[in-house]
Amino acid sequence: MTNKKAADPRAIVLIFSALAMALAIIIFYIWLGISGVEKQQSSINGRVGLIFFDNLLTDAIVENPSILRGTAGTVQTNLAKLISSRYVQSKGAPIIGVPDDIKCQMLNTGPSVCSMTIRTTADASNCFTYLRQVILPESRFVTAKSEPLPSKIINMNVRVCSE
Amino acid sequence: MNKKGLDYAALLLLVVIIGLVIIFVQVQSKLDKVSNLGVNQENILRVNNDVKLFERYLKDASEIAMGNVLVEFSEIGRTKEEACPLIKKDSSPVILEPHLTTFFNQHINPYLMNHAIISKYDIPVNNFKIGIEGNDFVISAVKPITMKLAGEKGEVSVRPIIILPNYVDRFGEYDEYLERARNVLRNCDGNENPFECSKSHLKNGAVWESYDYQASGGRIQGITTKPIEIDMYKVPNTNNYKITFHTLYQSTVCYQVTLNSPAQPST
Numbered sequence: 001m002t003n004k005k006a007a008d009p010r011a012i013v014l015i016f017s018a019l020a021m022a023l024a025i026i027i028f029y030i031w032l033g034i035s036g037v038e039k040q041q042s043s044i045n046g047r048v049g050l051i052f053f054d055n056l057l058t059d060a061i062v063e064n065p066s067i068l069r070g071t072a073g074t075v076q077t078n079l080a081k082l083i084s085s086r087y088v089q090s091k092g093a094p095i096i097g098v099p100d101d102i103k104c105q106m107l108n109t110g111p112s113v114c115s116m117t118i119r120t121t122a123d124a125s126n127c128f129t130y131l132r133q134v135i136l137p138e139s140r141f142v143t144a145k146s147e148p149l150p151s152k153i154i155n156m157n158v159r160v161c162s163e
Numbered sequence: 164m165n166k167k168g169l170d171y172a173a174l175l176l177l178v179v180i181i182g183l184v185i186i187f188v189q190v191q192s193k194l195d196k197v198s199n200l201g202v203n204q205e206n207i208l209r210v211n212n213d214v215k216l217f218e219r220y221l222k223d224a225s226e227i228a229m230g231n232v233l234v235e236f237s238e239i240g241r242t243k244e245e246a247c248p249l250i251k252k253d254s255s256p257v258i259l260e261p262h263l264t265t266f267f268n269q270h271i272n273p274y275l276m277n278h279a280i281i282s283k284y285d286i287p288v289n290n291f292k293i294g295i296e297g298n299d300f301v302i303s304a305v306k307p308i309t310m311k312l313a314g315e316k317g318e319v320s321v322r323p324i325i326i327l328p329n330y331v332d333r334f335g336e337y338d339e340y341l342e343r344a345r346n347v348l349r350n351c352d353g354n355e356n357p358f359e360c361s362k363s364h365l366k367n368g369a370v371w372e373s374y375d376y377q378a379s380g381g382r383i384q385g386i387t388t389k390p391i392e393i394d395m396y397k398v399p400n401t402n403n404y405k406i407t408f409h410t411l412y413q414s415t416v417c418y419q420v421t422l423n424s425p426a427q428p429s430t
Contacts, residue, residue, distance in 0.1 A: 010171070024183065025179070036190075039197040043200040043201055047202075047204070051208050051209065058216060059215070061219070062216060132212075135282065136223065151281065
């Protein structure tokens, strides 16, 4: 005679509960991992886009600082043309949102300001902003050599949005 | 089914759910900070662009400062007859005026100080020395310039070298004028009054195509339409005539010309 003992229903419930909880915890951590990686990747991509654009802008200014001299309209046009052409050259695709998103305010005294938003793709989601300050020496003869000269300051508030 | 087992399981599930929610909230707040990922790396990479822009500023400021030095030298050349400023290209090798570095530093210092105020870089003054390499002026920093990274987390030191290319060659255009001036002197060689003679050569347009001129106190000063000013005078107690060319705002060059059989200039 065999004494078959029926399974304890409490144990079964506990086992299934534990399995369900373990599954929930595993799913949670997988989600967490994927979410974390995506956010990191997105952040890194955004920074890469920012650095890429800063390099592009800086090289253009270093090669020809005179693009930042003139009226607001002239500077806006210069920047728009230059950024567009250089972006196409390096990426093979047109940039989105230029030149409409470049707004400059050029002042004779005090720092001039140029604000621009650069969208590298239509569905650009990651936006990072940074300040690129450009200082240009003013050309004139100095008699008082000990006094600092006013230099032209252009603060460029750049917002780069990339995938 | 045993009710106690279900209660126990439900309690466990509740604890786990609460635990997961707490973990979720905590992790979510940390995930939001992930957007700062790469900030330090970005600052390090962007400082390269800061250096590029600063070097460009230095180069432009050097051009301006050198132009100012040349204007100042030309002023010295006008007031001191013994001065033959900047470069003696007529000699070989090209000789650099020994005080050029001092003058250059005096003129570039204000630009450095101005940049330091704006950018907060640590920029030493009187920091550049000048040399000649081929046809270029080579301007090099002696002490390093320190630039702080954005966010003040670190700094970068640079010791820039600026090349003003073909700067010596800029005096090439004066070779033509030198030759013409020599012709004037040759034509007037032995003349009783070489200054009047030279003046007439200048006036009749045989040497300089288009010019205005002034003569005062044994010195001929011609102003061409370029505009280039030409000073010519006899160095006292020598057989030498000194001819100085300078533009109004750029460069000055000085030539010393010796006549084979000089005549006495009128005084």
